[in-house]
Amino acid sequence: MGKVSHMDESQVVIQMKDIVKKFGDFTANDHINLTVHKGEVHAILGENGAGKSTMMNVLCGLYKPTSGQIFINEKEVQFSSPKDAIDMGIGMVHQHFMLIQPFTVADNIILGVEPVKGLVIDHKMAREKVLELSERYGMKVDPDARIEDISVGMQQRVEILKVLYRGADTLILDEPTASLTPQEIEGLMEIIENLTADGKSVILITHKLKEITACADTCTIIRQGKYIRTVKVDEVNENELAAMMVGRNVSFTVEKKEMIPGEIVLEVHNIHAKDYRDVEILKGFNLTVRRGEIVGLAGVDGNGQTELVEVLTGLRKADTGEVRVLGKDVFNKSPKETFESGISSIPADRQKHGLILDFSNEDNLILQHFEEDPFARKHMLNRKAIREHASELIEKFDVRPRGSEGAPAGTLSGGNQQKVIIAREVTNDKDLLIAVNPTRGLDVGAIEFVHKYLVEQRNKNHAVLLVSFELDEIMSLSDRIEVIFDGQITGSVSGKDADEKELGFMMAGGKKHE
Amino acid sequence: MNKKKSILESNVFYTLIAIAAGFLIGAVFLMIAGISPATAYGKLLSSVFGKPKYLVWTLIYASPLIFTGLSVAFSFRTGVFNIGAEGQFVVGSLAACTIGILVDLPAWIHVPLCILAAAAAGMVWSLFVGLLKVKRGIHEVLSFIMFNWIAFYLSNYVVNLKIIHKEGGGEATKDVLDSAKILFPEGLQKALDCSSANWGFIMALVAAAVIWVIIEKTTLGYKLKAVGYNSHGALYGGINADASVLTALGISGALAGLGGAVQILGMAGRLSQFAGQEGFGFEGITVALIGSSSPIGCIFSGIFYGAMKYGGSKLSMVKAPSEVVNIIMGCVILFIAISQVFRMLFARFTKKEGK
Numbered sequence: 068m069g070k071v072s073h074m075d076e077s078q079v080v081i082q083m084k085d086i087v088k089k090f091g092d093f094t095a096n097d098h099i100n101l102t103v104h105k106g107e108v109h110a111i112l113g114e115n116g117a118g119k120s121t122m123m124n125v126l127c128g129l130y131k132p133t134s135g136q137i138f139i140n141e142k143e144v145q146f147s148s149p150k151d152a153i154d155m156g157i158g159m160v161h162q163h164f165m166l167i168q169p170f171t172v173a174d175n176i177i178l179g180v181e182p183v184k185g186l187v188i189d190h191k192m193a194r195e196k197v198l199e200l201s202e203r204y205g206m207k208v209d210p211d212a213r214i215e216d217i218s219v220g221m222q223q224r225v226e227i228l229k230v231l232y233r234g235a236d237t238l239i240l241d242e243p244t245a246s247l248t249p250q251e252i253e254g255l256m257e258i259i260e261n262l263t264a265d266g267k268s269v270i271l272i273t274h275k276l277k278e279i280t281a282c283a284d285t286c287t288i289i290r291q292g293k294y295i296r297t298v299k300v301d302e303v304n305e306n307e308l309a310a311m312m313v314g315r316n317v318s319f320t321v322e323k324k325e326m327i328p329g330e331i332v333l334e335v336h337n338i339h340a341k342d343y344r345d346v347e348i349l350k351g352f353n354l355t356v357r358r359g360e361i362v363g364l365a366g367v368d369g370n371g372q373t374e375l376v377e378v379l380t381g382l383r384k385a386d387t388g389e390v391r392v393l394g395k396d397v398f399n400k401s402p403k404e405t406f407e408s409g410i411s412s413i414p415a416d417r418q419k420h421g422l423i424l425d426f427s428n429e430d431n432l433i434l435q436h437f438e439e440d441p442f443a444r445k446h447m448l449n450r451k452a453i454r455e456h457a458s459e460l461i462e463k464f465d466v467r468p469r470g471s472e473g474a475p476a477g478t479l480s481g482g483n484q485q486k487v488i489i490a491r492e493v494t495n496d497k498d499l500l501i502a503v504n505p506t507r508g509l510d511v512g513a514i515e516f517v518h519k520y521l522v523e524q525r526n527k528n529h530a531v532l533l534v535s536f537e538l539d540e541i542m543s544l545s546d547r548i549e550v551i552f553d554g555q556i557t558g559s560v561s562g563k564d565a566d567e568k569e570l571g572f573m574m575a576g577g578k579k580h581e
Numbered sequence: 582m583n584k585k586k587s588i589l590e591s592n593v594f595y596t597l598i599a600i601a602a603g604f605l606i607g608a609v610f611l612m613i614a615g616i617s618p619a620t621a622y623g624k625l626l627s628s629v630f631g632k633p634k635y636l637v638w639t640l641i642y643a644s645p646l647i648f649t650g651l652s653v654a655f656s657f658r659t660g661v662f663n664i665g666a667e668g669q670f671v672v673g674s675l676a677a678c679t680i681g682i683l684v685d686l687p688a689w690i691h692v693p694l695c696i697l698a699a700a701a702a703g704m705v706w707s708l709f710v711g712l713l714k715v716k717r718g719i720h721e722v723l724s725f726i727m728f729n730w731i732a733f734y735l736s737n738y739v740v741n742l743k744i745i746h747k748e749g750g751g752e753a754t755k756d757v758l759d760s761a762k763i764l765f766p767e768g769l770q771k772a773l774d775c776s777s778a779n780w781g782f783i784m785a786l787v788a789a790a791v792i793w794v795i796i797e798k799t800t801l802g803y804k805l806k807a808v809g810y811n812s813h814g815a816l817y818g819g820i821n822a823d824a825s826v827l828t829a830l831g832i833s834g835a836l837a838g839l840g841g842a843v844q845i846l847g848m849a850g851r852l853s854q855f856a857g858q859e860g861f862g863f864e865g866i867t868v869a870l871i872g873s874s875s876p877i878g879c880i881f882s883g884i885f886y887g888a889m890k891y892g893g894s895k896l897s898m899v900k901a902p903s904e905v906v907n908i909i910m911g912c913v914i915l916f917i918a919i920s921q922v923f924r925m926l927f928a929r930f931t932k933k934e935g936k
Contacts, residue, residue: 382816402816419813421814421817423810423818424810424811425811434819435818437800446800448800
């Protein structure tokens with residue numbers, strides 16, 4: 068992707084100087100510095116919990132810094148609320164969208180600053196303004212569509228338009244690609260380019276190195292609340308960025324020993340199933356996974372992966388077909404039965420399926436075993452055994468913060484929530500592990516960790532089915548790659564011979580070249 | 582500083598503030614009605630604390646409320662909303678009353694039979710709704726409200742059946758047999774100077790303890806809470822969500838039914854024809870909310886509500902309307918619901934102080 072820089076180094080629009088933010092005894096930001104120029108794309112890179120969000124919340128007026136100064140257009144400012152920051156041209160697009168589902172796109176954009184005609188909202192004027200903005204920055208949106216009917220990528224555009232509508236000159240995008248498909252990510256990159264071409268500045272909070280090298284001019288790295296340094300993106304490579312972020316060298320290549328796949332663990336034959344709209348989405352799906360191999364299921368979101376995993380884990384009933392685990396029939400069985408037959412899984416939605424967020428970590432870690440010895444005796448929970456089990460796993464799987472056995476799982480960061488799930492599912496030690504987008508939203512260090520455990524399961528001669536929308540992840544981990552398109556397997560390649568272009572072609576519905 | 586903070590963050594603190602605010606607003610209404618709040622609240626206090634026997638009465642009033650409070654609190658903790666405790670209380674009363682009148686047995690078997698019948702009736706009443714929810718996807722709140730009215734009219738129908746209706750007019754059943762009553766032995770009654778003193782409060786304490794153990798200590802509690810917090814996650818973890826919902830509603834209904842038994846076998850002694858819903862179940866919602874849905878909290882909030890009801894019944898002596906109690910309780914709930922606002926105000930206040 069060609070990168071055009073619109074940065075004007077003579078004009079500093081934002082400067083944060085020696086920002087310190089303390090919460091009680093905890094220092095979330097420890098002398099952070101940031102300088103953003105007009106037309107610049109400035110990435111903020113840091114691990115989960117490094118203090119990126121705190122820093123941005125200071126900049127957009129949500130938090131008051133404990134000490135330090137903020138300058139906007141070289142004038143010192145003090146924000147007492149987000150409104151002050153918005154008035155100074157700083158707009159934030161949050162990772163989790165804040166849109167009202169039944170409202171239209173235009174209504175969401177004007178919410179709170181509605182143009183009025185007498186006592187009523189001037190909808191015509193609102194619509195025109197929205198259309199004008201969306202054309203100016205090449206963001207196609209239908210102003211009359213309801214939010215609940217449009218895609219996640221489209222919703223993000225609405226959020227961006229919302230801050231532009233409020234007159235933002237600097238846009239803070241918090242993990243903007245976390246929930247986007249690869250195509251939507253490309254669209255976002257174009258939008259960022261259009262914004263900077265128009266003289267806007269963009270602050271991009273991310274831990275995806277690829278995005279930084281693809282579109283940022285500069286990158287500020289923070290680690291454990293401390294400012295590390297600011298670099299020109301052209302002058303560093305991804306490995307150097309990663310090392311600065313986690314404070315050590317990170318390996319991107321996954322070490323795998325040679326394995327010869329053994330007996331068949333999972334056998335899926337001719338599955339037909341419907342999705343939530345009652346439309347057939349799996350149309351005669353076949354798959355086998357053997358011991359000692361990682362099979363990667365590659366495909367664009369929405370081709371039946373979600374439904375397949377739900378069928379395999381007992382959450383969805385298929386219409387017809389066969390599913391066997393080590394020869395045992397588990398077709399349309401309950402989640403408990405499929406689990407006991409040997410399937411454990413790392414679910415795609417860690418907050419909906421993976422964890423009971425209001426439960427403590429120790430209770431989450433015994434989810435499938437709470438009725439078994441030693442965690443329960445005569446229907447009474449054995450708190451001591453549960454605590455010991457949790458302490459051991461928290462230590463072994465490096466869940467942070469330490470000592471969080473009794474804290475609700477919802478208080479952990481995303482990466483650490485995922486570690487809790489992985490600790491539980493890997494410890495279940497089943498013959499088949501299904502992992503669905505296991506590294507979504509995680510930083511480089513955590514990704515390395517997750518990958519290590521997936522490979523370890525394979526090396527222990529278990530079978531692993533990896534379902535992921537990240538082609539890189541599939542290619543670096545899989546021994547065999549199966550491509551799903553429109554509810555069927557459309558191609559199969561060995562992991563060693565995988566070629567990104569060819570896979571992409573098959574994922575779009577093309578047949579494998581002979 | 583830390584101690585101060587923990588007080589500012591505790592539920593009890595905000596509940597106390599809400600109660601104080603409720604009394605303040607009650608005072609405004611009293612003044613509008615031309616009654617001195619000092620007189621009215623003075624009467625309220627002296628009616629509850631004036632004599633030891635008044636305290637006994639407070640506990641008698643509190644007992645059924647603790648049961649319905651536990652019923653609603655248990656449902657809150659397990660992710661369903663038992664707004665049908667009213668109906669379960671009524672069918673529980675009905676079952677206890679019918680068996681208390683019609684079956685003649687020695688006390689050691691008659692009392693448990695009546696109590697079990699009431700619990701079973703409340704449970705079955707609640708399970709109807711549970712089955713509609715699980716099998717047909719009908720939201721429990723809708724069916725519970727309808728079942729409250731069904732219980733209401735069923736009770737009025739049964740009260741007027743010849744076999745149990747009190748002869749010679751009146752709009753109530755005969756008294757339940759002495760063998761079915763749960764009154765204290767006479768000696769103890771005399772010592773307490775109260776002829777209605779009964780085991781209801783002790784039963785409520787035991788029930789609260791049992792419910793606390795179930796919620797906090799057992800695998801059953803784990804399962805029910807898991808489904809209550811996140812039914813998708815529980816299902817994924819192999820827990821049968823439908824069975825859990827039914828179990829939770831069954832236990833919740835049984836508790837409300839027990840409340841009905843305590844009221845009939847302890848205080849009332851008979852079932853009267855209702856003119857309108859009596860409200861024990863709805864008051865249970867208030868008790869559960871004031872008690873932060875904790876079984877132990879329900880004991881205290883139940884006693885509080887009992888005191889307000891008992892003290893309120895004497896307000897007419899100073900020409901104050903007893904409805905002021907309802908105003909106060911309503912405001913308390915309102916303030917608990919908006920306690921987040923209090924929290925924010927305090928957070929801002931302490932922040933400014935820190936600057």
